[in-house]
Amino acid sequence: MTVKRVLRAALSAVFLASLLTSAPLTAQERGPVTNLPIPRFVSLKASEGNVRRGPSLTHRIDWVYKRRDLPLEITAEYGHWRRVRDRDGAGGWMHYSLLSGVRTVLIEGDDVPMRMKPLPDAPVNAVAQRGVVARLDNCIPDWCSIRAGGYWGWTKKSMLWGVAPDEIRD
Structure with missing residues (x-):
């Protein structure tokens, strides 16, 4: 491969990656696990819920929500984990068992x-x-x-x- 082709391929890859990571979510997008719309609103089922840095128990807990029924927005899914965002835009990963479909x-x-x-x-x-x-x-x-x-x-x-x-x- 010539230097020109390598450079062109690298630029194409960077352009494609920027499109994939910066593309806005649409109402038509569905979660890969639940097939429910992403983003969507849910509420905190438990009286306490750990918000983790990543989608597993081995990831660090960044903070704990302590308000039952708090509305949250799901922005991503991975296995039994949901990436959530609160009113202030803070986010992290929570286990799905802590969340409810009851709307608040x-x-x-x-x-x-x-x-x-x-x-x-x-x-x-x-x-x-x-x-x-x-x-x-x-x-x-x-x-x-x-x-x-x-x-x-x-x-x-x-x-x-x-x-x-x-x-x-x-």
Whole structure:
């Protein structure tokens, strides 16, 4: 092989690798283990969950989540392990047995009204504080129905973390 061919092959490999590693995830992507969409939202099933540097028990624990029902986003799968990301963008690997498909959301705004109907002028049923974890029910384009602390109501989707902006739930 000539130097020119080697150089061209190396540049092609670098270009291809950059495309593969920087390509954005699409809604059509599926996990290789579960065949479920990647990314997707789940919640922490346990009251504590170790977040590891890699997908095995031999990898170092970087931190421990200590909030049951905390919403997390799965960004990758490897065997019994799921790479997760939290609201702050911190991530790591967790064993799948610590995660649940039950959907929860985190309230992102201060004094977020939970309304009786998905309308901006509907009566307020309750007010949720920043950081409250709520159970996610139905979602329409701009609103989601949530439950927290014995209360329920419709909240603007933009005030929640743990639901995709275009997600519809019946």
